[in-house]
Amino acid sequence: MLVLPNVLSDRGSRYAVSGGPARSEAEAAALLKELKRNKKFSNATHNTWGLLLADGTQIKADDGEAGAGMVILRMLERERLTDTVVVVTRWYGGKHLGGDRFRHVQTCVAAFFEEWRA
Known part of the structure; x- marks a missing residue:
């Protein structure tokens, strides 16, 4: 499993991204x-x-x-990355981020792709 613990922070919210191989929902749940x-x-x-x-x-x-799950799926489709679960973690910082939260999910997933394919 690849874990990038501190991808970004915004208005108190912190984001991380993790993931690894999974060929089923059960394997994703195990990860x-x-x-x-x-x-x-x-x-x-x-x-x-x-x-x-x-x-x-x-x-x-x-x-x-x-x-957020759909954002992750769309990015997996564009990358043609199958059988790999990607988890974006957020610790809420007390302020609503509105649409910025989707950009942050995208940033996290892109960081995962960069490290995963390295």
Whole structure:
């Protein structure tokens, strides 16, 4: 599993991105469970994720951050990256970010892609 713990901060909210191989929703859930063994991630406000399987099946979870899972899926599609789950974690800082939160999800996923393909 690749974990980038401090990708960005904005108005008190902090973001991280993680991910790794997954060929099913169960494998994605296992990776998320492993990630949450770290108290820092288990205490996060949101752990949103997306997984694009090789057969085209799309699986996502917003974890209260409406629309974030779809942003991750669209980026996985554009990269043609299958069987890899990407988790964007947010610790809410007390101020609403509006549409900026989607740009931050994109920034995190792009950082993951850069490290994952390196």
